[in-house]
Amino acid sequence: QVQLQESGPGLVKPSQTLSLTCTVSGGSISSANYYWSWVRQPAGKGLEWIGRVSATGSTKNNPSLKSRVTISVDTSKNQFSLKLSSVTAADTAVYYCARVGRYCKDISCPNYYYHYYMDVWGKGTTVTVSS
Amino acid sequence: DIQMTQSPSSLSASVGDRVTITCRASQNISNYLNWYQQKPGTAPKFLVYTASRLQRGVPSRFSGSGSGTDFTLTITTVQPEDFATYYCQQSYSPYTFGQGTKLEIK
Numbered sequence: 001q002v003q004l005q006e007s008g009p010g011l012v013k014p015s016q017t018l019s020l021t022c023t024v025s026g027g028s029i030s031s032a033n034y035y036w037s038w039v040r041q042p043a044g045k046g047l048e049w050i051g052r053v054s055a056t057g058s059t060k061n062n063p064s065l066k067s068r069v070t071i072s073v074d075t076s077k078n079q080f081s082l083k084l085s086s087v088t089a090a091d092t093a094v095y096y097c098a099r100v101g102r103y104c105k106d107i108s109c110p111n112y113y114y115h116y117y118m119d120v121w122g123k124g125t126t127v128t129v130s131s
Numbered sequence: 132d133i134q135m136t137q138s139p140s141s142l143s144a145s146v147g148d149r150v151t152i153t154c155r156a157s158q159n160i161s162n163y164l165n166w167y168q169q170k171p172g173t174a175p176k177f178l179v180y181t182a183s184r185l186q187r188g189v190p191s192r193f194s195g196s197g198s199g200t201d202f203t204l205t206i207t208t209v210q211p212e213d214f215a216t217y218y219c220q221q222s223y224s225p226y227t228f229g230q231g232t233k234l235e236i237k
Contacts, residue, residue, distance in 0.1 A: 037226075039175075047167075047175065047218055049226040060225050063132060096174055103180055115181050116222040117165045121174035 002027035004097050004122035012091075012129050018084040022097030022122060029078045030055045035100035036080045037118055038071060040093040048093075052100055053080055087129045094124040133157055133221050137229035143237040148209045152232045154202045154219035163223035166195055166204045169231075170215045179204065209234070
């Protein structure tokens with residue numbers, strides 16, 4: 001079955017760029033049936049969706065993070081990545097990557113009609129922002 | 132942005148109890164509503180989509196309902212493994228989570 005694994009530095013200095021990679025195994029990231037997403041969770045707090053990318057590189061991000069977020073995909077490596085710029089202590093969190101599946105009750109649906117959900121998750125990686 | 136508000140923030144229950152968690156959206160999201168379960172130190176687990184459809188493998192004691200702005204997740208007979216935090220998430224535009232409801236052992 002599909003598995004996701006996050007990787008990247010566990011410590012980032014304030015004002016620098018946080019970079020994480022999610023490696024997908026057991027399935028192809030190139031499938032048109034899925035998006036690929038990042039979610040984060042500060043210690044003791046709730047989940048925050050960061051953004052998602054398609055296999056073609058199309059992205060959609062959380063407006064609250066404005067232009068600090070860049071999500072990209074590398075189909076040759078079966079990976080997708082997150083870059084978060086100008087980090088502060090508020091960006092300290094566990095970062096999860098997740099597969100976004102979709103459902104439509106009809107045989108053929110336009111994209112806007114699908115129901116999307118995060119059905120496969122990585123185990124998460126802790127990133128601390130500190131000097 | 133669509134805000135999701137869960138209630139209660141926490142609740143205590145005994146094994147065998149029936150529990151209901153409520154999620155309210157700040158605007159009409161039809162049935163674009165998912166539920167997740169998270170245990171300490173682990174990633175969230177996907178439970179319910181389209182407000183009421185159970186993901187494969189999710190026990191039938193879980194059920195979801197609702198449409199528009201008001202949704203519920205019900206566990207008919209709470210089992211020891213169900214004590215966790217539950218999150219709703221809207222996928223209407225684009226994705227927002229509720230703040231979570233912690234189900235604790237009484």
